[in-house]
Amino acid sequence: MALPDDLPTVTLTGQRTHADGTPIRGSIRAVPTAGRFVHAESGLDVQGAAEKPYDKVTGDYSITLVASDADGINPHNGTYEITLTAFDAPTVTRTVLLPKANPVVKFAAITPVDPYDGDYVVITGPEGPEGPEGPQGEPGPPGSSADAEQYTDDALAAEVTRANAAYDQAGSATAARTAAINTAASDATTKANNAQAAAISAAAADAAAKANAAQAAAISTASDDAATKAGNAQSAAVSAAASSAAALYLPNAIQTVDAYLVGATPSSPRFFGHRGGGMVRPEHTLVGYRACAAMGFALEVSVNVDASGELWCLHDLTLDRTTYQTGALNTYTTEEVGQAVLTNGRTLLGPGWTDQRMVPLRQVLDEFLGKIPILLEPKGNDAVVPTQTLLDTYYPHAPRSVIWKCHIGTLSLPWAKAPSRNYRTWVYLDSNTTDATMDGKDANVDYWGVSTTFTDQRIQQVVARGKPVFAWPVYRRSQVARLTGLGVVGMMSSDPRYVSTSVPQRTFSRWGLAVKESGGTPTLDYDTAYALVFGEGADAGWVSINALPNQSYGLGTYSPIVGSAAGYRISYDMKYKVLPASTVHGGFYFGKASDDAYRFGTANTTGGYHVVMRASGDMQLYRHTPGVTAGTQIGSTIATTAPVADSAMSFQVNVTPTTVELRRTDSTGWTTGAIADTTYRGGYHGLSNGSITDLATRPHWRNLVITQL
Template sequence: MIARRQFLGFAAAGAVLGVAGCSACPGSPAPGATARPRPRIVPAASAAKEFVTAGAVAAPGDKGPFTIAALLAAPSFFVAHRGSGDNWPEHTMRAYKGAVASGLKAIEVSVSATSDGVLVCHHDLNTQRLTGIDLTIARAPYAALEPLRNDARAWLGPATPLEPIALLSDVLDAFVASHVIFLEDKPGTNADEILALLEKYPAAREHVVWKQPSASPGHKLAAAKGYTTFGYMVARDQARVPELIPRTDLLGIHYTVPEAMIRQVVASGKPVLAWELHRRSEYARLQDLGVRGFICANIRYVLHQDEPLSEDGFAAGRRGTGDLPWAADAVWDGQPAFADGAVSISSPGQSGYVLGSLAEAVNSADWEYEFELRWPSGLPPDGPGAGVAFGQDGDAPYRPGSAPKVSGYSLDVAADGTLALYRHDAGTTDPVRLAQAGSPAPRAGEWMKFVVSLRPWSIAVRRDGGGTSGWSVSAEDTRYGGAWLTLLKNYDAGPPVEFRGVRVRAVAAQEGCGNVG
């Protein structure tokens, strides 16, 4: 099993408050202070290798064949949710090929039939969300779908290529003999046609898992044909769990269902899979609850397959691996927009955008974040403004104004220039204000540059004013030292806020003194 320490930072207790000054200087602890815990970081290559060693992911160069029996024999295993839609346009050949090339032994494929009987791979029953064209698949001929292109730029960034809608026959030709396919008849009306097509593939029963809601009648048809069945449940099915468990060979639960429901399903003794995972914290929690299979939308990040970045990739127009809005499995409107090397958060409510791509980039007792912030079209109303949460001990979603699941600190920059530092303790709605200081009120369109320093005995934030001058706020709080950073919009409605130039770096012990104005 993969150790939980790979996914979450660890925190230690003890804090002493302070005010602005040169408290960022190392080696000057307040009496009785406890040094900040360092994030316990496992290098990405080592963490990724452990998944291979445990059998959860194929070794580089291993092309299978991977069967259902072999998949279930591993202590844990992963399935690419829609082909891993946080990494590639969902349910496209590009996504399926990318997942397989990343070592996934299993992919998830959703299927609908056109009006003339062509089986296509698409999650929604309508093409509007992914193509911009309003067609109900069951009412449209394939000739109307063939020229359409799946457009995931709103979710993955403007540099994301457009992709055609995949044919089920092409997916089966490419993968059914070598990989496991969790195959879902999405509308629940095409079982006969799908099962008939599968008969053309001699190895189908060893590689295809029939996937539908647990109560679906299609499971009986598939089981009668000799296929392994997978039934999934959501929170509204909680009262029916004892009735639904016997209906299928494998059981699925959404990761948001009550913990008691997860434990009840796991206690059945059947293999349990959870969907849709975007974050390492979700994987760690579900694994602790006894879940063995993980239908993952963000395999490159959860499996540590990409090295962490030291600076954002906003200018490339492609969302970084692990960069996620606080509501990652909701509508695409929660994803910031990319423009001119920056990201813009314009959601109607308070919002957070975790930069998982930068997490664990440094393993040091002294480190800094640098970023720029502006309101391009007007300032927010009086009250909280925007800023960053930092020193967070995990990648759990963080949204201002709600009780956080993750501990850490935050900086708020108000429209009048006030800089305020807070500590956020997981599960507690009201943050602890550590310190605040004034700075000049920003102007609409003006970029402001900030440096956030975490030292063993203090935290400090400087707003640059040109050269080495500026305005600062600091506190001698050492409780948290996690490796995650979240961009914050701390107000409802109002104008959008933009961020750019986000960087993280280790700081030498002699740095940090004399540069706080």
């Protein structure tokens, strides 16, 4: 339902792109800091989160919210927490004030403010009818002795006047005066005595009442104090008993955080399974966690909460990207998640994978806590307190083997570093984090986190602060080399088995299984658009790259190639299901010293060779110099039989210490001959879409085999 037309609103706009201008995918999310805004006049009750996705083409975003200072809004001048989520970039969180004076404002131009719930304004109703007259008051207290004496003097004077008027001058007035004096004196004495007695009685009653009240207050205060002290003593006793019981009965950590990180240096970094190794296994699933733990890698676990309050292992706030369902997790009940939500990892990792169930955080803690360190992060704000409560209530021993992971903007660090817990903390930064912000959080930080997208200079600045630094996301060995050279000691890797070694894992492909291999390096990780596509049906065993332009796929599983003294041979089949234009080509690259991305027609970081097989049948070898866009042909162009649509061609690449040679072996046999060139002898290689401009004409490969000559 739309907001009322007469209610002032503010539209928050902006754009998020990568460095090359491609749009970031994600959403903008807004939550009132106070939890809700209420508009009494219209009956509007604004609460919960508002979320809108970025434009998929431009990265633009826009969200319209009630103005913080809208007339009639309670609380008044409250702030919003704005979160820019992303699947392929850091999350940005900022608290902002949205006054109605600026109905349209760009997010990047807003100065962050401290969170504030706002001021609550009392809204008065119409004046009510006049009430009835109040009850008659109680009689006043008895008069004092001074009042009695004044009364006596007045009475005496009155009697004298009356006597003088009543008797004659012969002396009767004097007698009357004397009698009056005697009568008045007696009366005054009686009244004075009565007044004195009344005053004494009133004073005594007042004193007794005050004494009783004082006694009651003293007893009550003493009782409250005793109850408080008894309660404190009871709590202390329960806490001491719980600590003692924990020491006796809770499982001891086989692998603590501190033990895991002992000796961590740039030359001996530690590895963490980012999202459970989410580039080779369905992310945040038991199969992923178990594989990482079995190989001895620490786990990185993200959690969000469902509508029933159960915590589930999930990176995103929604189910859209990683499951077959859509919408926010916190709109599903525990039963719905447990029975009807399955991961869709086959899109990224190959159809050979079976769908996996989502896993509750409790199950992960019960299975792995104390056996391997766990970096634990509640991703959504509504998951923070449930996670803290779960740990405090059921896992008081967690600080031994859990690292509390959070963004620099979090408010949860004081909880994590409280003396009763003292979790180790890993705090990750974003590109806008200032040194002043880091200084403000430094006392509660054990390890800093940097992105692989940060510049060398920025990473070195963070390392220079003196605390261990972990980087994310790491899925290439070349990234490990760069980061350790800058002083980083921890690698948050989506493929820790591959990046933690420097040897090949096998020498022949099993692409017919349709399961992604460790060491497969597309241009971007966690992006199905760049994932290796496994053929099915008649194309079973064939693979391709379903992305443009000039995309490639590194075969780190077989790298670096280990040859004999005579060299090595790469054999593979290739085909075009649909033939491209005659001069368009696809092929294979090899000879690179690093697994950094190779792209045809692009200035690459390291050099190597690439095979060119054109649709006309021309076969060529090119050398690609680092930093240079175009390749340089070596040897002659070999005219082979033109490819036939959907028919396999077979190739061999022979590399000796002094020569390189390309052969096509599916017919009579064609060869470039052994070309004398020793420029590149690196062992990294992969598949290349070459110069194709239409995905329908992309090349396909199968039967990769590496042999020694």
